[in-house]
Amino acid sequence: MARRLTRFGSFAVLVLLLILGWASTRVAAAPRVQETTPTPESIPIKGDRQCKECHSAPDQIMTLPSGESLYLTIDVEGYAASAHGSQGYTCIQCHTTITEYPHVSLTAQNLRQVAAEQSQSCKACHAPQFEKQLDSAHQKFRDEGNENAAVCSDCHNPHYTQPPNEPRSKIITTCARCHSRIAAEYRASVHGEALVSAENTDVPACVDCHGVHNIPDPRTAEFLLRSPQICAECHSDAERMAKYDVNTEVIDTYVADFHGTTVTLFEQQSPDQLPNKPLCIDCHGVHNIKVVTDAESTVIKQNLLATCQQCHPDATANFPEAWLSHYTPSPTRNALVYFVDLFYQILIPATLVGITVFVASDVGRRIVGWIKGGRK
């Protein structure tokens, strides 16, 4: 009995010690809790009205560690009219790190880092587009440390965002923010002129060839090998081409020729191999494509030899004629090729029919002889 009491006593002491130990940590923790209590100057941010008190004022400028100025003024009316503002989205839904005033200090060192960090918040609502752009060349370059590569907010201004493709020519302006020289070339091209000056929807804007969010690097073998098919999407569309009297045989004749054949087979059989034969863009240009009758066109007759000489430096005046200019041979165009084809269209069946008849006569005689011989 005494032993039992002793046991109970030691257990009770243990429990008591544990309780005391716990209580002492509580007491020690108490002052720390008080330390993080908001000072009267630290105010939780609850709604846009609070944000606007500072950020609607002009000249709200913060200097980043890089020395660049981060402008913090928002045009409140502009925001209210935007895709986001008109639907009632509040500032802190995107600016999720801003929970109180004074704000947490920025980790970004420069404007590009601010844009990149802030664009992460787009994912919450625009996940499919966000995921797609993770596969883009822009993301690839960012991963390689190029901070200039575009993030969401570079193309879609989050505060004053409007549909980015209305009117269609706006696409060019958007890409031109970073790709201004290419945009300048494009605007002077047959495609760009039609889009920019006349809002022509038959011509491609940047995104029609390059894609939208998962924009691939156009210098890869995969993109280059596929590029003739991109051109063909419109250029083999009879209805669209009829409006401008443009030849729709371009892709078929290209693929039938040595150059196009090689590129087509590379695309299908060795997609990692850079094309070593010309693509549409190598002769016609890329962003600066001119109509084939333009004096500046790379493929107008007087410029064609120079274009061939890019790859065939020794080519002479007759050489460009070796290329049939995307036309199927006919008696009036590329007549020599047409007549060689015709010659063989006659010679081959004539020869084959002749020898087949001869062979058949021999077979026939042997069968007749065999039957007669058998009967005997």
Added chain:
Amino acid sequence: MSAKTYERFSLYQRVEHLILIGSFTTLAITGLPQKYILAGWAQTMIALMGGIEMTRQIHHFAAIVLMLETVYHLASVGYRVIVRHVRLSMLPGLRDVREAIDSFLFNLGFKKEMPQSGRYNYGEKFEYWAVVWGTVVMVITGFMMWNPIATASIFPGQFIPAAKSAHGNEALLAVLSIIIWHFYNVHLKHFNKSMFTGRLDEHEMIKEHPLELADLKARVASAPVDSPALKKRQQVYYPVAGVLAALLLLGVFRFVTFEQTALETVPLRVEPVSAFAPLTPTPLPTSRPTPTSAAIQAVWAGNLGNVMEAKCVDCHGSIAGLDLSSYQAAMKGGNSGPIIAPGDPDNSLIVVKQNKKHPGQLSEEELKVLIEWIAAGAPEE
């Protein structure tokens, strides 16, 4: 049945034939898929051969073999005809036309007897000369495709696509003719093994080459060889043929190496302008500094009152006991007492706070007007 056999093809001729089988078959297997490049079967074959570039290389290699074999064939035919005075048994003539017609009529039952053939019958001659014609066409058109720049420096450029058309069509004709004519005549009708064994037996000779057999028996098939004269002819032939063969081999070498630009160049795919060229100034998601809006008057109503409403009231509807939503409440102050000391901006708490950083920061212009207003006694209107 006599076991006696007669030589039909020498070992050299049989080796030539094997080389021809190898190169012709290789050319056909690598070439026809290139003619029908868009067909599924063609692309499968090209893939199996290691891709289009490899297929073309194999094709070129087989073409070189065929050309070398052609040079050898010319030299050996020359030797037999010029040095050994062998009969020109392969030369076609009207006789062969008659023989062909008679054979056809015999097959149809209009003639009782099969025409009798010499060393080479009309069908064999047809096939031999078809191969000669085909090789000439293929070599010429092949040269044009292999060396398009050289070709276009002499001929119109259109010769190159025309050559491509002829090359492919001629190939199709050759392959189909071989399958129909050659396979029937020497494999199906009767498997003639002489191209491999080199010999025909008496029975085969009687059946297929009775006139040659008769000549052989009569010992008139070949001219008697006069040994000293033969030696003399050899002494002349070897150097002349050697020089000609060397020239032809040089021709083959030039054919193959004349130009590489069409095969090896990589297009100069250089972007003419740099891809990254941002606009200056680059548009940003937030507004740039703008000129200040219309000046505020140093009165509460309709001026400073509105500023307080916009910038302060969200918090100072109540925080710190301060209410800035009305003139009266503002003048009353908050927990720290009055914030506006009329006439004394420096001791007005609102100015003290605003001179430091404070949420709801007034702009410089607004603060200036506020100070002005307090100095003027903070009038309501």
